Amino acid sequence: MPVRSTARRSLLVTVGALAAVGLTAAGCGSDSLSGGSGSGSSTTSAPAPTGSADPALTAMLPQSVQDSGVLRVGTNAEYAPNEFLEGTTIKGMDIDVMNAVAAKLGVEVEYSNASFDSLLTGVTGNRYDAAISSFTITPERLEQVNMVQYYNAGTQWVVAKGNPEGIDPDNACGQTVSVQTGTTQSDDDLPARQEACTSAGEPEIQVLSFDSQEDATAAVVQGRAKAMLADSPVAAYAVEQTGDQLELAGDVYDSAPYGIVVPKAETDAAQAISTALAEIAEDGSYEAALTPWGGENGAVTEFPVNPAVS
Structure with missing residues:
Protein backbone atom coordinates (compact mmCIF):
# COMPACT_ATOMS: atom_id res chain seq x y z
CA MET A 1 0.00 0.00 0.00
CA PRO A 2 1.26 3.54 -0.19
CA VAL A 3 3.58 2.96 2.69
CA ARG A 4 2.69 5.13 5.59
CA SER A 5 5.65 7.47 5.39
CA THR A 6 5.41 9.62 8.48
CA ALA A 7 2.06 8.39 9.47
CA ARG A 8 -0.50 5.97 10.51
CA ARG A 9 -4.20 6.12 9.87
CA SER A 10 -6.76 7.26 12.40
CA LEU A 11 -10.33 7.46 13.67
CA LEU A 12 -10.85 9.14 17.06
CA VAL A 13 -14.02 8.12 18.82
CA THR A 14 -15.06 10.31 21.71
CA VAL A 15 -18.42 10.98 23.27
CA GLY A 16 -18.78 14.25 21.36
CA ALA A 17 -17.72 12.64 18.10
CA LEU A 18 -20.34 9.94 18.48
CA ALA A 19 -23.04 12.53 18.11
CA ALA A 20 -21.33 14.47 15.34
CA VAL A 21 -20.46 11.56 13.09
CA GLY A 22 -22.96 8.98 14.23
CA LEU A 23 -20.37 6.49 15.37
CA THR A 24 -20.96 3.98 18.11
CA ALA A 25 -17.97 2.30 19.65
CA ALA A 26 -17.97 -1.44 19.98
CA GLY A 27 -15.74 -4.35 20.85
CA CYS A 28 -13.86 -5.84 23.72
CA GLY A 29 -10.51 -5.36 25.38
CA SER A 30 -9.78 -2.03 27.03
CA ASP A 31 -7.67 -0.12 29.50
CA SER A 32 -8.76 2.89 31.51
CA LEU A 33 -6.67 6.02 31.18
CA SER A 34 -5.95 8.27 34.10
CA GLY A 35 -4.38 10.85 31.78
CA GLY A 36 -5.93 12.83 28.93
CA SER A 37 -6.05 11.96 25.25
CA GLY A 38 -3.75 14.66 23.93
CA SER A 39 -0.08 14.37 24.75
CA GLY A 40 -1.07 11.96 27.55
CA SER A 41 1.38 10.17 29.79
CA SER A 42 -0.05 8.39 32.80
CA THR A 43 -2.28 5.37 32.41
CA THR A 44 -3.41 2.41 34.40
CA SER A 45 -1.79 -0.89 33.58
CA ALA A 46 -3.40 -3.85 31.88
CA PRO A 47 -2.61 -6.94 33.96
CA ALA A 48 -1.34 -9.94 32.06
CA PRO A 49 -3.61 -12.99 32.38
CA THR A 50 -2.41 -15.35 35.07
CA GLY A 51 -0.49 -18.46 34.08
CA SER A 52 0.11 -17.62 30.42
CA ALA A 53 3.64 -16.19 30.64
CA ASP A 54 6.64 -17.73 28.90
CA PRO A 55 9.59 -17.22 31.31
CA ALA A 56 12.11 -17.56 28.48
CA LEU A 57 10.56 -14.53 26.80
CA THR A 58 10.45 -12.53 30.01
CA ALA A 59 14.21 -13.04 30.32
CA MET A 60 14.73 -11.44 26.90
CA LEU A 61 13.19 -8.13 27.96
CA PRO A 62 15.27 -5.16 29.15
CA GLN A 63 16.29 -5.49 32.78
CA SER A 64 14.25 -2.41 33.69
CA VAL A 65 11.09 -4.08 32.37
CA GLN A 66 11.88 -7.33 34.15
CA ASP A 67 12.43 -5.44 37.41
CA SER A 68 9.25 -3.36 37.17
CA GLY A 69 7.06 -6.00 35.55
CA VAL A 70 5.64 -3.21 33.39
CA LEU A 71 6.02 -2.63 29.65
CA ARG A 72 5.54 1.06 28.77
CA VAL A 73 3.70 1.24 25.46
CA GLY A 74 2.94 4.38 23.48
CA THR A 75 -0.10 4.66 21.22
CA ASN A 76 -2.21 7.32 19.52
CA ALA A 77 -5.77 6.35 20.37
CA GLU A 78 -7.43 8.06 17.41
CA TYR A 79 -7.77 5.23 14.93
CA ALA A 80 -10.80 3.01 15.41
CA PRO A 81 -11.07 0.08 15.35
CA ASN A 82 -7.32 -0.31 15.85
CA GLU A 83 -6.86 2.01 18.81
CA PHE A 84 -9.29 4.60 20.11
CA LEU A 85 -10.77 6.17 23.20
CA GLU A 86 -14.29 5.63 24.45
CA GLY A 87 -14.60 8.10 27.27
CA THR A 88 -11.53 7.39 29.39
CA THR A 89 -11.16 3.86 28.08
CA ILE A 90 -8.62 2.92 25.43
CA LYS A 91 -9.55 -0.08 23.34
CA GLY A 92 -9.19 -1.61 19.93
CA MET A 93 -7.65 -4.39 17.88
CA ASP A 94 -4.04 -3.31 18.41
CA ILE A 95 -4.62 -3.00 22.13
CA ASP A 96 -6.03 -6.53 22.32
CA VAL A 97 -3.05 -7.86 20.34
CA MET A 98 -0.58 -6.04 22.59
CA ASN A 99 -2.29 -7.28 25.74
CA ALA A 100 -2.10 -10.87 24.48
CA VAL A 101 1.60 -10.40 23.68
CA ALA A 102 2.21 -8.95 27.15
CA ALA A 103 0.55 -11.99 28.68
CA LYS A 104 3.16 -14.20 27.00
CA LEU A 105 5.92 -11.83 28.07
CA GLY A 106 4.71 -12.02 31.67
CA VAL A 107 4.34 -8.25 32.15
CA GLU A 108 1.64 -5.64 32.56
CA VAL A 109 1.14 -2.95 29.94
CA GLU A 110 1.15 0.73 30.86
CA TYR A 111 -0.29 2.62 27.89
CA SER A 112 0.46 6.26 27.17
CA ASN A 113 -1.78 8.07 24.71
CA ALA A 114 0.27 10.61 22.75
CA SER A 115 0.34 12.33 19.37
CA PHE A 116 1.23 9.96 16.58
CA ASP A 117 4.24 11.98 15.45
CA SER A 118 5.77 11.75 18.95
CA LEU A 119 5.66 7.97 19.28
CA LEU A 120 8.82 7.03 17.39
CA THR A 121 10.87 9.63 19.26
CA GLY A 122 9.25 8.41 22.46
CA VAL A 123 10.62 4.94 21.75
CA THR A 124 14.07 6.13 20.65
CA GLY A 125 14.22 8.48 23.64
CA ASN A 126 13.33 5.73 26.18
CA ARG A 127 9.99 7.23 27.11
CA TYR A 128 8.35 4.01 25.92
CA ASP A 129 9.62 0.44 25.79
CA ALA A 130 7.49 -0.14 22.68
CA ALA A 131 4.76 1.46 20.60
CA ILE A 132 1.78 0.03 18.76
CA SER A 133 -0.33 2.37 16.66
CA SER A 134 -0.99 0.95 13.18
CA PHE A 135 2.57 1.78 12.09
CA THR A 136 3.27 0.75 8.52
CA ILE A 137 6.74 -0.79 8.32
CA THR A 138 8.90 1.39 6.07
CA PRO A 139 12.62 1.47 5.23
CA GLU A 140 12.85 4.92 6.83
CA ARG A 141 11.43 3.70 10.11
CA LEU A 142 13.63 0.61 10.10
CA GLU A 143 16.65 2.91 10.12
CA GLN A 144 15.50 4.26 13.50
CA VAL A 145 13.85 1.34 15.30
CA ASN A 146 13.09 -2.38 15.21
CA MET A 147 9.64 -3.29 13.94
CA VAL A 148 7.87 -6.61 14.48
CA GLN A 149 5.20 -7.43 11.91
CA TYR A 150 1.80 -8.36 13.33
CA TYR A 151 -0.78 -7.39 10.69
CA ASN A 152 -1.34 -6.46 7.04
CA ALA A 153 -3.53 -3.57 5.84
CA SER A 255 -1.33 -3.84 1.24
CA ALA A 256 1.63 -3.45 3.60
CA PRO A 257 2.62 -4.73 7.05
CA TYR A 258 1.99 -3.08 10.41
CA GLY A 259 4.72 -3.37 13.01
CA ILE A 260 5.17 -3.09 16.78
CA VAL A 261 7.97 -0.59 17.39
CA VAL A 262 10.90 -1.46 19.67
CA PRO A 263 14.15 0.48 20.30
CA LYS A 264 16.90 -0.26 17.79
CA ALA A 265 19.25 -1.58 20.47
CA GLU A 266 16.66 -3.94 21.98
CA THR A 267 17.00 -6.79 19.49
CA ASP A 268 16.28 -9.43 22.14
CA ALA A 269 13.06 -7.68 23.15
CA ALA A 270 12.00 -7.46 19.51
CA GLN A 271 12.60 -11.18 19.09
CA ALA A 272 10.68 -11.89 22.30
CA ILE A 273 7.69 -9.99 20.90
CA SER A 274 7.98 -11.88 17.61
CA THR A 275 7.98 -15.22 19.44
CA ALA A 276 5.10 -14.10 21.66
CA LEU A 277 3.07 -13.25 18.55
CA ALA A 278 3.77 -16.72 17.14
CA GLU A 279 2.66 -18.28 20.44
CA ILE A 280 -0.61 -16.32 20.59
CA ALA A 281 -1.27 -17.28 16.96
CA GLU A 282 -0.85 -20.92 17.94
CA ASP A 283 -3.06 -20.77 21.04
CA GLY A 284 -5.85 -18.75 19.39
CA SER A 285 -5.33 -15.48 21.26
CA TYR A 286 -4.24 -13.67 18.09
CA GLU A 287 -7.42 -14.57 16.22
CA ALA A 288 -9.46 -13.68 19.30
CA ALA A 289 -7.86 -10.22 19.33
CA LEU A 290 -8.63 -9.52 15.66
CA THR A 291 -12.08 -11.00 15.17
CA PRO A 292 -14.24 -8.69 17.35
CA TRP A 293 -12.96 -5.74 15.30
CA GLY A 294 -13.44 -7.34 11.88
CA GLY A 295 -9.68 -7.54 11.42
CA GLU A 296 -9.28 -11.19 10.54
CA ASN A 297 -8.69 -10.48 6.83
CA GLY A 298 -5.41 -8.76 7.73
CA ALA A 299 -4.09 -11.62 9.85
CA VAL A 300 -0.59 -12.84 9.10
CA THR A 301 1.00 -16.23 9.74
CA GLU A 302 4.57 -15.06 10.29
CA PHE A 303 5.84 -12.32 12.60
CA PRO A 304 9.31 -11.33 11.43
CA VAL A 305 11.49 -8.68 12.99
CA ASN A 306 12.38 -5.98 10.44
CA PRO A 307 10.89 -7.65 7.35
CA ALA A 308 12.15 -6.53 3.96
CA VAL A 309 9.89 -3.77 2.60
CA SER A 310 10.17 -1.34 -0.27
Missing part, protein backbone atom coordinates in the same frame (compact mmCIF):
# COMPACT_ATOMS: atom_id res chain seq x y z
CA GLY A 154 -4.27 -1.78 2.59
CA THR A 155 -5.89 1.48 1.52
CA GLN A 156 -9.57 1.84 0.66
CA TRP A 157 -11.81 4.69 -0.46
CA VAL A 158 -15.10 5.62 1.21
CA VAL A 159 -17.97 7.58 -0.36
CA ALA A 160 -21.51 8.60 0.53
CA LYS A 161 -24.05 5.78 0.46
CA GLY A 162 -25.00 4.98 -3.12
CA ASN A 163 -22.03 6.99 -4.42
CA PRO A 164 -24.29 9.80 -5.69
CA GLU A 165 -21.31 11.70 -7.12
CA GLY A 166 -20.11 8.68 -9.08
CA ILE A 167 -16.64 8.81 -7.52
CA ASP A 168 -14.12 6.57 -9.26
CA PRO A 169 -10.97 6.08 -7.13
CA ASP A 170 -8.98 5.59 -10.31
CA ASN A 171 -10.20 8.87 -11.81
CA ALA A 172 -10.79 11.34 -8.99
CA CYS A 173 -9.25 14.44 -10.62
CA GLY A 174 -11.08 17.59 -9.57
CA GLN A 175 -12.93 15.88 -6.71
CA THR A 176 -12.79 16.96 -3.06
CA VAL A 177 -11.29 14.20 -0.91
CA SER A 178 -10.74 14.12 2.86
CA VAL A 179 -7.84 12.43 4.61
CA GLN A 180 -6.05 12.39 7.94
CA THR A 181 -2.90 14.50 7.99
CA GLY A 182 0.37 12.60 8.14
CA THR A 183 -0.98 9.29 6.86
CA THR A 184 0.29 7.26 3.94
CA GLN A 185 -2.80 8.34 2.08
CA SER A 186 -2.01 12.00 2.76
CA ASP A 187 1.73 11.90 2.21
CA ASP A 188 2.12 9.36 -0.60
CA ASP A 189 -1.11 8.27 -2.24
CA LEU A 190 -2.87 11.57 -2.93
CA PRO A 191 0.25 13.49 -4.03
CA ALA A 192 0.94 10.77 -6.61
CA ARG A 193 -2.64 10.95 -7.82
CA GLN A 194 -2.50 14.74 -8.00
CA GLU A 195 0.67 14.61 -10.09
CA ALA A 196 -1.01 12.15 -12.44
CA CYS A 197 -3.99 14.49 -12.78
CA THR A 198 -1.90 17.55 -13.63
CA SER A 199 0.31 15.55 -16.00
CA ALA A 200 -2.83 14.54 -17.88
CA GLY A 201 -4.05 18.14 -18.00
CA GLU A 202 -6.83 17.44 -15.49
CA PRO A 203 -7.65 19.51 -12.37
CA GLU A 204 -5.95 18.43 -9.13
CA ILE A 205 -7.77 16.53 -6.45
CA GLN A 206 -8.89 19.01 -3.80
CA VAL A 207 -7.59 17.62 -0.51
CA LEU A 208 -9.19 18.39 2.86
CA SER A 209 -6.66 17.36 5.53
CA PHE A 210 -7.65 16.83 9.15
CA ASP A 211 -5.69 16.02 12.29
CA SER A 212 -8.07 13.18 13.14
CA GLN A 213 -9.73 10.55 10.99
CA GLU A 214 -12.96 11.32 12.80
CA ASP A 215 -13.03 14.74 11.15
CA ALA A 216 -12.10 13.28 7.76
CA THR A 217 -15.02 10.86 8.09
CA ALA A 218 -17.37 13.63 9.21
CA ALA A 219 -16.47 15.66 6.11
CA VAL A 220 -17.89 12.90 3.89
CA VAL A 221 -20.94 12.35 6.07
CA GLN A 222 -21.68 16.09 5.98
CA GLY A 223 -21.07 16.42 2.25
CA ARG A 224 -18.03 18.70 2.49
CA ALA A 225 -15.91 15.99 0.83
CA LYS A 226 -17.01 13.58 -1.86
CA ALA A 227 -14.75 10.75 -0.69
CA MET A 228 -12.04 9.84 1.79
CA LEU A 229 -9.07 7.49 1.94
CA ALA A 230 -8.03 5.44 4.96
CA ASP A 231 -6.48 2.13 5.96
CA SER A 232 -8.75 -0.74 4.97
CA PRO A 233 -9.82 -1.78 8.50
CA VAL A 234 -10.46 1.85 9.44
CA ALA A 235 -12.48 2.50 6.29
CA ALA A 236 -14.59 -0.61 6.84
CA TYR A 237 -15.21 0.26 10.48
CA ALA A 238 -16.22 3.84 9.60
CA VAL A 239 -18.79 2.52 7.13
CA GLU A 240 -20.17 0.06 9.67
CA GLN A 241 -20.42 2.59 12.46
CA THR A 242 -22.13 5.29 10.40
CA GLY A 243 -24.97 3.00 9.45
CA ASP A 244 -26.40 3.80 6.02
CA GLN A 245 -24.48 7.03 5.47
CA LEU A 246 -21.29 5.70 3.84
CA GLU A 247 -20.07 2.83 1.69
CA LEU A 248 -16.75 1.44 0.46
CA ALA A 249 -15.62 2.32 -3.06
CA GLY A 250 -13.25 0.25 -5.16
CA ASP A 251 -10.96 -2.52 -3.95
CA VAL A 252 -8.37 -2.59 -1.18
CA TYR A 253 -4.96 -1.88 -2.70
CA ASP A 254 -1.29 -1.57 -1.80
